[in-house]
Amino acid sequence: MTTYPSAPRARLAPLTKLPAPFLAAATAGVINPAWRKVVITVKPYPMMTCGDEVLLFWHGLNSDAEPYRHEVRRFITERHVGRDVVFVVREPHITELDGGSLEISYQVTSKRLPATLVSQPLQLDIGDVSLQLPAAVANDAVGGSLDPARVPEGTCVTIKPYSRMAVGDRLILIASNDSRAVWRDVLDIEAHAVGREVAFWIDHSLIAPHEGQSLSLTYVVRRGHSVRRAEPMSLHLGPLRRPALKAPRIAGLNAGGLDVDGLQEGVSVVIDDAGLEAGELVWLQCNGSYAHVAEREITAATAGQALTFVVPAAFWQDQRGRSVHLFYQVERLDDVSQHSEWVTVQVRSETKS
Structure with missing residues (x-):
């Protein structure tokens, strides 16, 4: 049986940071x-012991600033105590972050x-990274407008994850x-916020005095001397x-009439230029001898479309x-209901009903 001498716990404080992992092949951080x-090396660390677990974090933001996470777990055996720990990350996890940023x-x-001890991060780019920051999002705004009367308690402005987001960034809205x-307001980025949306709370008292006006909202990311x-x-x-709202458009309508003899596939009713936004609800109602009602929720894919x-x-x-x-x-996102013009269709048939 192999035994290891005990070591004073005072040698490592709970918040000690281990050195960052090493990636020799990266050129100028890319x-x-x-x-x-890619081959990533973790150098031997104090009190390395048989049975230790070393967990590698491959966390990044892709070219659309969407988080991507991959983790690899290794255990220290007797033969590897005091030696480098080597991790290999394969192609799929590299290509997922092409044009994005990475923190290992x-x-x-x-x-x-x-x-549990954590290391300093190694920050890298994968390929050509756009440094453009996504615009802020006013959560309760609809169509570029925010009615102060709808948000008496205040509202949120959200910042989406951005390339090279890192601990120590200072966001200034x-x-x-x-x-x-x-x-203006300031938010310091900590480890729990990296790769996630962050938000600023805007008090109603900051909005109401500017009712009827337009504000320009922007933010800067400051890291050291870089802005x-x-x-x-x-x-x-x-x-x-x-x-x-314009009246709906009915396919096959001729001089206000619709011939239904031989009709088998149904009739398309098209709604154009309604300025539909994701999350809104659209109801279509056809009133005849009885009512036909259909509804559709607008998604990000159908927003702004016919x-x-x-x-x-x-x-x-x-x-x-x-x-x-x-x-x-x-049914609009700002609790407004809009009603279109009516269309009257004469249903024609040579066959008696």
């Missing part, structure tokens, strides 16, 4: 995204340590009016003024010789 693998670190768990700063600035977001403070409902052929067949009145309604 990994080539075409590499099939590790933690050590050991029966001889007073607490600035609101200006006619190029004059009216207020990066996001594109400004223009925010009108007041209710959103929307144009009236919306098509297909009203079943059976409904139209049941309305032979009658008038059908159609309209649609949009």
Whole structure:
């Protein structure tokens, strides 16, 4: 049996940071995204012991600033006490972060340590990284407008994860009016925030005095002497003024009439230029001898697009010789309900109903 002499626990304080991992192949802090693998080395650490667990963190942000996480676990055997610990990360985890940024670190768990120890991070880029910062997002704004009356308690401004996000970054959110700063706030990025959305809370008292005006919201990321600035977001403070909704468009309509003899596939009803946003709800109602109602929730993929409902052929067949009145309604994100113009369709058929 192999025994190891005990060591005083005072040699390592619980918050001691181990040295960053080593990646020899990276050139000027950049990994080539075409590499099939990278080899990462963790140097021997104090009180290295058989049975220790070394957990490598490969955490990054891709080219769209979306988090990507990969972890590799190794255990220290008798033969490897006092030797380098080698990790190999393969191509799929490299290409996932092409055009993004990467932070590699590790933690050590050991029966001889007073607490789990973590390393300093190694920060790298993978390929060509865009330094453009995503614009801030006002959570309660709709169509670029924020009505102070809807947020009497205040509102949030969200910053999405950005390339090279790291501990120690200082985010400065600035609101200006006619190029004059009216207020600002500061957030320091800690380890728990890296790769995640962060938010600033904006008190109602900072919004209400500017009702009827437009504010420009931007933020800067300061790290040491380096400063990066996001594109400004223009925010009108007041209710959103929307144009009236157009009437729905019915495929096959001829001089106000719809011939239904031989109709089998249903009739397309198209909603154009409604300025639909993700999360809004659209209702279509067709009133004849009975009502046909359909609804659709707008997603990020369908926002801003024309919306098509297909009203079943059976409904139209049941309305032979009658008038059908159609309209649609949009439930907006700011709790406004908009009602379109009506369309009247004469349902024609040579067959009696």
